[in-house]
Amino acid sequence: MGGLTVATRYLSGLELAHRISQRLPEAVVDANPEWVEVRPEALTEVCRLLREDEETDFHFLSCLTAVDRLDHFEVVYHLQSLRRNQLGVLKVKVWDREEPEVPSVTSIWPGAELQEREAYDLMGIRFRGHPDLRRLFLWEGFPGHPLRKDWLGMPGQRMPGLQRFPGEPGEPDTGRG
Amino acid sequence: MAMRTEPFVVNVGPQHPSTHGVFRLRLTLDGERIVECQMVMGYLHRSMEKLAEERSYTQNIPFTDRTDYLAAMTGNLAYCLAVEKLASVPVPPRAQWIRTIMAELQRIASHCMAIGTFVNDCGAWHTPLLYMMREREKVLDLFELACGARLTTNYMRIGGVSRDLPPEFLPRLRDFVREMPQRIAEYEDLLVENEILIARSRGIGVLPADKAIAYSVSGPMLRGSGVAWDLRKADPYAAYDQVEFDIPVGTNGDCYDRFMVRLAEMRQSVRILEQALDMIPSGPYQTPVPLALQPPPGEAYGRIESPRGELGFYVVSDGGPAPFRFHIRSPSLINLTPLPELVKGMTVADAIVILGSVDIVVGEVDR
Numbered sequence: 001m002g003g004l005t006v007a008t009r010y011l012s013g014l015e016l017a018h019r020i021s022q023r024l025p026e027a028v029v030d031a032n033p034e035w036v037e038v039r040p041e042a043l044t045e046v047c048r049l050l051r052e053d054e055e056t057d058f059h060f061l062s063c064l065t066a067v068d069r070l071d072h073f074e075v076v077y078h079l080q081s082l083r084r085n086q087l088g089v090l091k092v093k094v095w096d097r098e099e100p101e102v103p104s105v106t107s108i109w110p111g112a113e114l115q116e117r118e119a120y121d122l123m124g125i126r127f128r129g130h131p132d133l134r135r136l137f138l139w140e141g142f143p144g145h146p147l148r149k150d151w152l153g154m155p156g157q158r159m160p161g162l163q164r165f166p167g168e169p170g171e172p173d174t175g176r177g
Numbered sequence: 178m179a180m181r182t183e184p185f186v187v188n189v190g191p192q193h194p195s196t197h198g199v200f201r202l203r204l205t206l207d208g209e210r211i212v213e214c215q216m217v218m219g220y221l222h223r224s225m226e227k228l229a230e231e232r233s234y235t236q237n238i239p240f241t242d243r244t245d246y247l248a249a250m251t252g253n254l255a256y257c258l259a260v261e262k263l264a265s266v267p268v269p270p271r272a273q274w275i276r277t278i279m280a281e282l283q284r285i286a287s288h289c290m291a292i293g294t295f296v297n298d299c300g301a302w303h304t305p306l307l308y309m310m311r312e313r314e315k316v317l318d319l320f321e322l323a324c325g326a327r328l329t330t331n332y333m334r335i336g337g338v339s340r341d342l343p344p345e346f347l348p349r350l351r352d353f354v355r356e357m358p359q360r361i362a363e364y365e366d367l368l369v370e371n372e373i374l375i376a377r378s379r380g381i382g383v384l385p386a387d388k389a390i391a392y393s394v395s396g397p398m399l400r401g402s403g404v405a406w407d408l409r410k411a412d413p414y415a416a417y418d419q420v421e422f423d424i425p426v427g428t429n430g431d432c433y434d435r436f437m438v439r440l441a442e443m444r445q446s447v448r449i450l451e452q453a454l455d456m457i458p459s460g461p462y463q464t465p466v467p468l469a470l471q472p473p474p475g476e477a478y479g480r481i482e483s484p485r486g487e488l489g490f491y492v493v494s495d496g497g498p499a500p501f502r503f504h505i506r507s508p509s510l511i512n513l514t515p516l517p518e519l520v521k522g523m524t525v526a527d528a529i530v531i532l533g534s535v536d537i538v539v540g541e542v543d544r
Binding site: 007008034059060061062063065067068076078082085087089109110111112113114115118122135136137138139146147 | 218219222224226227390391392393394404406411412413418475476478480487489491493501502504506510511513514515543544
């Protein structure tokens, strides 16, 4: 048999970059066949454009996650169009290691809510404009964000782990950042 | 004059049978009605994404058993697909078909659990669940035959599966496939027109199609809302491009539709298994891959239609023997996003039914 189905089209980053820069000429930073990178300041406009554009039609936010690239953070968006059956990958890079901040896309895709909270909890990315940016899995007061490469809680690793349980007397409550 | 009531907070969970694990709902009530719902999770957080960064690609496969412990085979499959994409490893046809068989058996087992516990939540105390456990047991027996394990199967490998099917597997699968339609008919007799089930679930927790898409929900929850979106058809993997099956969809997007979609999907899974029995070729079951696989730097997103929805693995390689980043796009977590909105204005009893219809596995929510 075979050929009963049409597989998802993986949109090239170059194609996406072309479409974005037609409307938002300043937004694209970098593009290659796999993904397109945009400036964090332009992120919400780019996302709204990609969702509303007939050609891209990304109404479904498939996956949102963050990667620690040692000198910067990447937030990766896998965007899916159900009607046109195509997938595109969007990235933003944040170079501030202390307080990385990107705009939240919850106003465009409400499905980002828990995924952004997860990225905040484990990677420490602050999503500006998120309605309820709290830790998701770890408790308030947990020291640091464990998925960062410089956070290693194991003995003998690059950073000491928990000295005592957070919230004990004398333990500074770092709380929600 | 309307009576003034004081808000009252009820904690459902973390240790509560209806949460299907260790998951907590903090419900603020006004009289009988829920005015606010907060989800508290993380009780089962095992930091798999961090642990995976210190283990080789092959060593990470057992983690994928333990994220969604009711559907280990599909977890294995999604992860192996991502790594195969990353390292460009071909998979021989027999392995593709074995994977398809295992994924569909897993779907039947998982849906048995999902439907059984859901009707439990609706008040059908354990009788239907035990019916379904009986069939699930047969699937687990088949898994045991193929790989020696029942729950944490650890069966798929990068480039294929860990071992070939034993000679008695396919005849026993044929028996199962012959028997299963009658069992599904039994479930339908028992449940589909069950008055209590309908009263408890129809019109409850309605999620319209546009909202379902906006909230990124997937799997039976998305299809229950009437969106015919199934990655087995939309983005075929394993041998799904060679089998025929339908995508059951709901119309109202309520709890009853989600239940019906799962029931109908079990029939489709049997249909896929029937075709697989006829079409599975002989040949190698694995592409030899070095144990310490070092994929070239890059990234890959492998995704499948797991019993709960779109299960994706985002794997980043820096050329080393362990993943640089390992992220699980877990359908259980993301399907929970609309829950606070769905339960708002409902009673506590409805909230339990709605949570049951989402079909979460807390191991996958928290990872």
